[in-house]
Amino acid sequence: MGVTIWLGNELGKWLDFKFEKDFWAPTITLLAVFIAMYLVISQVLKMSKEDD
Template structure:
């Protein structure tokens, strides 16, 4: 979960630098999307674990 969020924030930083965005818009959006992806992955793993039992 942490790795997904970390990589998302690094991608957002890179996009902000590449497209010369001073507001850190890409950083905020990509980090938020990566948080949602990480939460979704954890929830899906918990559901799979509970269904196997």
């Protein structure tokens, strides 16, 4: 989860630098947080179904 968020942040900072904008880092970091949460929740649900 942490790696996904970190990579999203690094990508956002790179895009900010490349296009000389300042909104990419927070936008992509937030998107990475949602993606990481989705992946964790889907894994938890998958694991809980295997126990049944």
